[in-house]
Amino acid sequence: NAGVMQNPRHLVRRRGQEARLRCSPMKGHSHVYWYRQLPEEGLKFMVYLQKENIIDESGMPKERFSAEFPKEGPSILRIQQVVRGDSAAYFCASSPSAGANVLTFGAGSRLTVL
């Protein structure tokens, strides 16, 4: 079991470019959470998805950010027209069901905006 896989581990973008972060949940897990970690901060919830559905996106900025979890393939967090303030580590976590009471995290993707 490869665990939660995130890629890329490191991504550098210039202001105005797009960033795409991918997350493959653990085998058998159909629920995905995205978190953002700013320097010297804890992780902050962004969005919760099940296959083909966004369940809660209350933690995600309304503009420039979007997330999807298609029927086939990884979950993708997309940031359009990146700004320096988007520089952070983005973590994905998965769980097998809505009632599961533990999340398994990936190693994170560090986005640097120049």
Add this chain to the structure above:
Amino acid sequence: AQTVTQSQPEMSVQEAETVTLSCTYDTSENNYYLFWYKQPPSRQMILVIRQEAYKQQNATENRFSVNFQKAAKSFSLKISDSQLGDTAMYFCAFMKPGGGADGLTFGKGTHLIIQP
């Protein structure tokens, strides 16, 4: 909404000593789950220990144990016989039953340094 507070930004102890990291939380829920996660320099989030609020017995995992005080809404982590590999950020986290739409709520973390 839930809040989690970790009042110690950084702690440093000698190898083999015992160290306690504090965490308090605020919630109106009666049943919930509490966690301690470790984040070493690799940045991987590693689950250290998990406590179910309806269980009075404190959770223990080898050298790691918690002191869960439900009435006080306190959830401290004790690391016994600390090792150099314990050096990491430690995050306390809260989860409502069933995961909840927002999953985990994290504190800001405590940077633990184990000195040789």
